[in-house]
Amino acid sequence: MVGELTGSHPMFLTPGHARELVLLPGTTLHRLLTDPADGRLIERTITTYRPDVDMRRQVLAADLYSRAPGSRLTGQALELDHVTPWGTPGGTTTETNLAALHKRPHHEKTLGHWRIQIGTRRxxxxxxxxxxxxxxRVHNYTQYLRTHAPDDLAERRDLASRAVYAHETQHQRTLYLAGDRTALHDEAWVHLTHTDPHTGYTHPGPHPDTPTPQDILGIPGHDDNDNDDDNNDSDDTQGDER
Structure with missing residues (x-):
């Protein structure tokens, strides 16, 4: 299990870091009452157009992330949208009519480029x-009540670590081949060098034999497909010759 820190710069926390934050003097804890069947926070309604502080905190806690498809933005970067416009039938300032959106999809909805409908479970x-x-859908808080501890947890963690490392080394290799030295310095999380066994020169980037994420995860890459195509071409050529 891991913790998650939301806000302008969200990140994941180890269980130890999460406990340190909870036990830090001055920390304020809020109880979140959820629907046991659906996992969403309970509803609250006010009569004004602008959501008050408690309503905003409620909706942000209920959604956690921007509700736009594929978004992972959280916290103060989000705006609250009346899905059914306020002042029209059903356009109340309530958790069942408010949704957290980041600025761009909110603007697209306002311009009419997107239409949004909200269901009874938000x-x-x-x-x-x-x-x-x-x-x-809304954030499902019941996921925190389930404990996943497969027998091969240590192997999975090791595989995940090697896959992340391979991805970062591959990213550095891509930047190096593209010749973007500024991005190579600023964007790469892992900085490697290797020595050419023939010339003895040291070059930036991983060794050519360093495995890729596809190698680690056993996913066929373009090279495998190219080799298959080459083999097929060879077979066709031999057939023509015969």
Whole structure:
């Protein structure tokens, strides 16, 4: 189990760090009452257009992330949108009519480029001008009540660590081949060098034999497909010769 820190710069925390934050003097804890069947926070309603501090805190806690499809923005970067416009039937300032959106999708909805409908459990259905539909749901807090401890947990963690390391080394290799030295210095999290066994020169980036994420995870890459194509071409050529 891990903890998650939300806000302008969200990040994951180890269980030890999460406990340190909880036990830090001056820390304030808020109880979140959830629906045991659905995992969402309970509803609250006020009569004014602008949500008050408690309402904003309630909706942000209920959604946690921007409700736009694919978004992982959290915290103060989010704006509260009346899905059904305020002042129209159903357009109340209530958790069941408010949704947390980051600025761009909120603007798209205001311009009419997106249509949004909200369900009784606050599921949001987004419809684009091309009549494409995507549905997102509120944050499910019941996931924190489930403990996942498979027998091969140590192996999974090791595999995840090696895959992340391989990804970062591959990213550095890509930046190096692209010749973008500034990005190589600023964007790469892992900085490696290797020595050419033939010339003795030291070059930036991982050794050519360093495994890629595809190698670690056993995913066929472009090279494998190319080799298959080459083999197929060879077979075809031999068939023509015969």
């Amino acid at each position: 599921d949001l259905t987004f419809t684009t001008l091309l009549n494409q539909h995507r549905t997102t």
